[in-house]
Amino acid sequence: MNTEQPARLDWFKSSYSSGEGGACVEVADDATAIHVRDSKDHGGPQLAFGRSAWSGFVADLGQDRI
16 A cells, blocks of 8 residues: 555546535546545545555455355
8 A cells, every 4th residue: 555645646436426425435546556535535645555456355345245
């Protein structure tokens, strides 16, 4: 995980996100990482994950858990 903030990213929210101020994150990508931030705090901290770590995380979201 890298906490360095790149100069310019194009952020987006999930199409499932409503505009009603709920808890949501925004995601952006660049050549080396996937960046995540709080949608209500654009100037706040960001997390950056390597592409393989992010792919594994997203794949796990689709798995049934008991």
